[in-house]
Amino acid sequence: MTQKEKSTIVLFSGELDKAIAAFIIANGAAAYDHEVTIFFTFWGLNALRKDEPIAVKKGFLERMFGKMMPRGANKLGLSKMNFAGMGPQMIKHVMKKHNALSLPQLIELAQEQGVKLVACTMTMDLLGLQKEELLDGIEYAGVAAYFGDASEGKVNLFI
Amino acid sequence: MTQKEKSTIVLFSGELDKAIAAFIIANGAAAYDHEVTIFFTFWGLNALRKDEPIAVKKGFLERMFGKMMPRGANKLGLSKMNFAGMGPQMIKHVMKKHNALSLPQLIELAQEQGVKLVACTMTMDLLGLQKEELLDGIEYAGVAAYFGDASEGKVNLFI
Amino acid sequence: MTQKEKSTIVLFSGELDKAIAAFIIANGAAAYDHEVTIFFTFWGLNALRKDEPIAVKKGFLERMFGKMMPRGANKLGLSKMNFAGMGPQMIKHVMKKHNALSLPQLIELAQEQGVKLVACTMTMDLLGLQKEELLDGIEYAGVAAYFGDASEGKVNLFI
Numbered sequence: 001m002t003q004k005e006k007s008t009i010v011l012f013s014g015e016l017d018k019a020i021a022a023f024i025i026a027n028g029a030a031a032y033d034h035e036v037t038i039f040f041t042f043w044g045l046n047a048l049r050k051d052e053p054i055a056v057k058k059g060f061l062e063r064m065f066g067k068m069m070p071r072g073a074n075k076l077g078l079s080k081m082n083f084a085g086m087g088p089q090m091i092k093h094v095m096k097k098h099n100a101l102s103l104p105q106l107i108e109l110a111q112e113q114g115v116k117l118v119a120c121t122m123t124m125d126l127l128g129l130q131k132e133e134l135l136d137g138i139e140y141a142g143v144a145a146y147f148g149d150a151s152e153g154k155v156n157l158f159i
Numbered sequence: 160m161t162q163k164e165k166s167t168i169v170l171f172s173g174e175l176d177k178a179i180a181a182f183i184i185a186n187g188a189a190a191y192d193h194e195v196t197i198f199f200t201f202w203g204l205n206a207l208r209k210d211e212p213i214a215v216k217k218g219f220l221e222r223m224f225g226k227m228m229p230r231g232a233n234k235l236g237l238s239k240m241n242f243a244g245m246g247p248q249m250i251k252h253v254m255k256k257h258n259a260l261s262l263p264q265l266i267e268l269a270q271e272q273g274v275k276l277v278a279c280t281m282t283m284d285l286l287g288l289q290k291e292e293l294l295d296g297i298e299y300a301g302v303a304a305y306f307g308d309a310s311e312g313k314v315n316l317f318i
Numbered sequence: 319m320t321q322k323e324k325s326t327i328v329l330f331s332g333e334l335d336k337a338i339a340a341f342i343i344a345n346g347a348a349a350y351d352h353e354v355t356i357f358f359t360f361w362g363l364n365a366l367r368k369d370e371p372i373a374v375k376k377g378f379l380e381r382m383f384g385k386m387m388p389r390g391a392n393k394l395g396l397s398k399m400n401f402a403g404m405g406p407q408m409i410k411h412v413m414k415k416h417n418a419l420s421l422p423q424l425i426e427l428a429q430e431q432g433v434k435l436v437a438c439t440m441t442m443d444l445l446g447l448q449k450e451e452l453l454d455g456i457e458y459a460g461v462a463a464y465f466g467d468a469s470e471g472k473v474n475l476f477i
Contacts, residue, residue, distance in 0.1 A: 005310065007310075010339075010343075010475070012335075012336070012339055012477075013397075014398060017171075017201055017202075018171070021169075021171055021200060021201060021317075024281075024302050025169075025302060025305075025306065028302040028303055028305070028306045029306055029310075031303070032303070032306050032307070032310060034310070041339060042335055042339060043335075043397075043398050061408060061411065061412055062412075064408075065408070065412075068399055069399075079172075079202075080173060080202050081227060081228075090220060090223075090224070091285070093220065094220055094221075094224075094285045094286075094287075095285060098284050098285060100281065100285065122342075122418065125416050126409070126412045126413060126416060126418065127412075128412075143342050143343060143346040144346055144349070144350070146343075146346070147343065147346045147347055147350050147473070148350070150472075150473045151323065151325075151347075151350060151352070151472050151473060153473070154309075154310050155306070155309045155310060155312070155315050156315070156473050156474070156475065157169070157315065157316070157317040157475070158317060158339075158475040158476060158477050159171075159317050164469065166469075176330075176360055176361075177330070180328075180330055180359065180360060180476075183440075183461050184328075184461060184464075184465065187461040187462055187464070187465045188465055188469075190462070191462070191465050191466070191469060193469070238331075238361075239332060239361050240386060240387075249379060249382075249383070250444070252379065253379055253380075253383075253444045253445075253446075254444060257443050257444060259440065259444065313468075313469050314465070314468045314469060314471070314474050315474070316328070316474065316475070316476040317476060318330075318476050
């Protein structure tokens with residue numbers, strides 16, 4: 001039995017368009033039979049947040065970060081032409097019109113295809129995000145685990 | 160005869176400075192005798208637009224996107240210090256002073272060196288860009304073709 | 319004796335959060351016993367500036383760039399939620415609280431671990447930055463040297 005080829009993506013950015021690109025590439029790589037890991041760090045973690053508020057105990061700064069950052073895949077802005085939130089609506093509209101999968105659907109597909117979604121524990125600590133606030137079925141690790149995967153990866157991207 | 164080594168760049172960003180970086184690396188890789196592909200997606204597609212308006216039939220949202228996005232390599236802004244368009248002029252000025260190639264010249268050089276320029280058909284659909292509006296001599300493909308190239312690539316970057 | 323594996327990072331972006339991510343990954347890779355190069359280009363060069371003003375002769379535009387760009391690792395802004403400089407203070411505060419290394423400490427650790435810090439000479443020329451203005455102990459090279467390293471790299475990222 002041959003080992004599957006591996007690929008990794010670091011999702012650092014918290015914008016809708018970049019998260020969509022990351023998941024489209026990840027799903028493409030999984031369809032290509034690669035073992036794929038997306039490592040969510042810094043603002044990228046916001047794509048993994050549940051969209052309802054979760055009651056957890058937090059310090060003041062952590063509560064502020066939690067309020068200021070977008071809560072989940074449906075709330076992300078765009079890296080260009082955000083226009084106070086109109087841009088994301090336009091993009092979502094044209095994606096629907098062209099029958100493209102939405103970001104929540106792309107995430108679901110990735111989980112079904114076995115793409116490993118890993119939240120960076122160090123930046124979770126910094127931003128005050130707790131496991132209860134993130135989607136179910138994801139993993140937790142630090143930079144050493146990421147780099148271990150990447151060092152065996154064929155395609156490694158930072159988005 | 161040995162096969163050439165391959166390298167790929169995804170150009171996702173639509174800013175002048177990032178497009179210049181992408182083409183400088185791509186031209187460097189081609190000079191290093193790699194077979195290089197730049198895959199243009201989302202805002203990166205704007206670097207491939209012809210600079211005159213092209214008459215094509217479009218829906219309302221597609222026309223709006225077309226108008227709001229920069230038309231071609233000469234119109235791109237900067238990712239930092241854009242200053243309502245003064246930044247790009249400053250950069251172009253210092254590049255000329257230092258005899259650095261401009262972005263249109265870098266694109267031409269890339270085409271002469273055989274760098275494969277590929278427009279992402281999925282995001283062309285979303286943004287309503289049509290083949291007539293993009294530079295001649297480019298190719299069209301989706302994520303599967305990109306990932307096929309990347310999985311054989313030595314250096315794969317996302318810009 | 320076996321050759322060490324290599325990895326490279328291009329640091330193009332000039333924001334605190336991205337520079338922190340680049341150095342955390344670089345230090346992780348060095349701990350993994352990779353030979354690591356960070357190639358600083360465009361706004362990424364600002365992370366290498368000394369924090370005091372250095373008297374060097376410059377033309378007008380170069381002086382302007384020098385004044386407008388952040389002077390060193392302590393002055394960088396954030397890619398998200400910068401809030402006119404309050405965001406970086408918040409991030410620095412939580413990093414300290416969690417005993418995470420600051421960017422200047424991450425840079426020092428990288429140098430101790432033998433991470434090669436290379437400033438892109440072409441963009442130094444464009445932005446008018448001179449060797450005297452950058453940290454001691456760094457190297458200077460162009461895209462050809464970068465790509466030579468990257469073509470032998472296991473993990474190559476563009477940040």
